[in-house]
Amino acid sequence: MRPLRPTRLLSLDSGLWALDETQPVAAVLDHRTGRLERVVSWPQVPAEPVPTPWPPPRLLPDGPAFWTHPHGEAPLVRIGPDGVELAVWxxxxRLAAVGxxxxxxxxxxxxQDVVRSVDGRPGWGxxxxQLLHVxxxxxxRLTTVPAPVRAAQAEDTGFLLALDAEPWHLEPLGADLHEVVWSTAWFRVPWGAAVGGELLDVAEPLPEGPPVRTEDGRGTHSWLDPWATGQDRHGVRLEGARWGFGWRADGDAATGGELVALTHNADGNPLRRIPLGRGTTTSAALVGTGSAERLVVAVRRDAPGxxxxxxxxxxxxxxxxxxxxxRGGDVxxxxxxxxxxxxxxxxxSYLRQVLATHGRLEEHWRTDEGLLPLVEGLHAxxxxxxxxxxxxxxxxxFEHPEHPGVRLRRRTPLFDxxxxxxxPDTAAEALREDLLTGxxxxxxxxxRGFLDL
Known part of the structure; x- marks a missing residue:
């Protein structure tokens, strides 16, 4: 058996899609009842590269389906209830917007364009x-714009595009280094416009830039930071409040690592704190409408060892x-x-190098002063x-005075x-963070004398 580990959520017209964290498969749940409707897979799509990029590949809703693009050399694909519906070179x-x-x-x-003096000039003009419209x-169909693309996004009225523009200036970085910063020109390509060889032929300039985005988390794929607060941009709006997630700040030895849902009003004042058990949240989505609207949260459970x-x-x-x-294991x-x-x-060769590089745990925190103890008090x-x-x-x-009588243990997978x-490039930093935050x-x-982290 290989249980589904759904760490990405998409609320689509066809249901709530719970996508596995590493495999090309999803469980589709009925919006109203939460009942499992079907399992959809797309194993023919190339796997994401390793290490997994951050942010992860985008998943953009499109009615009952979604679009994704694992990496630049993979096809752009539309995945629906029956699997892959379309693949495009x-x-x-990279996938930027759907509308x-x-x-x-x-x-x-x-x-980044960095120059070495205050008199420096841009390294490129x-x-x-090029952009691709499907x-x-x-x-x-390929189309062109006259300047580098700085940002792209979909809005109700069209496809919004930010291009580099004159004038430019130098932003000091320190040590006599400066970054070339161009101005930004925004354009809107109305949905349904006839896209030709020159995109700006059908684009409308936006002198004031794009409107402020007010995402509510519906139909979107949200990767959530466990440190997020209710005011964080990754939060989800429900019942007029912004919801975020985090670990209890007042936790003790018994409640350390307990996850809570946090709600704040528009002024940032806390409204509610709801315990979700031990673990880390990775995604959330709104389902239902009206009084039946609710929040579905994916929680990776603490399962030491x-x-x-x-x-x-x-x-x-x-x-x-x-x-x-x-529940983990249901599918x-x-x-x-x-x-x-x-x-x-x-x-x-890789395993020998890992052991040689990561073996000195007590002196694993690398700073400007050299290698320092990962956490004060860590020994043996x-x-x-x-x-x-x-x-x-x-x-x-290892041992630590705040956890007497046991040896603490952390195990990190070296293959996917x-x-x-x-x-395991960030394994030591992740361990340090866990120890310092309780x-x-x-x-x-x-x-048997070991406390697994």
Whole structure:
């Protein structure tokens, strides 16, 4: 069995889609009842690269379906209730916006242009850029703009585009370094406009820039930071309040790591705090309408020692009640996952280097002053590799005076589910953050002298 771990949520016309965190599969739930309607998969779409990019590939709603683009060399695909409906080659351009007039792909923003003196000049000028428009029927067409693309987004009235423009200025960075900062010109391409070779031929200038966006979280894919507050832009609006998520700031040894939903009004004043149990939220979406509107939250549960923790879906009602919607393990997706790849040729070299690089846990925090203790008081640290490919783990065990009588243990996967290398580059920083913020299970959770983090 391979249980669904739904860490991305999309509220579409066809239902609430709960997408797995690594595999090309989703459970589709009925908006009204929460009942599982179907399991949809798209294994023929290329996997996302490793390490997983941040932000992750966009998932943009389109009625009963959604568009996604795993990376620049992969196709742009529309996925609906029956799987892949359309695939388009994008010339390396990236998914930017979806609207009534079709889909837009744009180049990434220009790289930072840094010069070495106050008299410096731009390293490159306002060179033309290409965009790709995919019409409703699937017909792609390249179009050009006269300057680099700085931003692109969809609005009700059309496709909005920000281009670099004259004049430019230098922004000091320190050490006699300066960044070239161009002005920005905004344009709107109305939905339904006949897109030709020159995009600005059908675009309307927006002298005041775009309107302020007021996303409510409906139909959108939200990746949520566990440190988010109710005022954070990643929050979700429900019942006139902005909802965010975070760990209890007043937690103790028994409640450390307890997740809460936080609500704030327009002035930023706290309204409500609703406990969601131990774990971390990764996504949230609004479902239902009117008095039946509610918030569905994906919670990756704390499961110390487990290679890949389970993920629950819970429903937060207007009343503040929390009910389980889908428990980790309810949906088996073993028949829908990608096959395991061959063991990487360099796996042995990689593992030896990991142990050599990450073995000195007590002196793992790198600063301008050199290597410093990861956390004050951490001692008697040991590092080793456990398990066979693809389930090989980097295991750290150590002692700390705030957690007497046990050895703390952190295990980090070194390969993903497909058997690909996933370097533990941020593992030490993540451990440090957990220790400093008290995101540690109570001592009662220790087993055989080890407390798994």
């Amino acid at each position: 994008t010339h390396g351009l 009534p007039g079709g889909v837009w792909c744009a180049p990434p923003p220009p790289a 306002l060179h033309p850029a 019409a409703r029927g699937g017909t792609p 487990e290679l890949r923790p389970p993920v629950d879906l819970v429903t937060v009602h207007r009343s503040g009640d929390v009910t389980p919607l889908l 088996d997706v073993a028949d829908h996952v990608r096959p395991l790849l061959p063991r990487p040729l360099e796996a042995g 640290a040991r590092s080793r590799l456990v398990g066979d490919w693809p389930d090989t783990l980097l295991e750290w065990t 589910e497909l058997g690909r290398i996933t370097p 995101h540690v299970p109570p001592l009662s959770a220790a087993r």
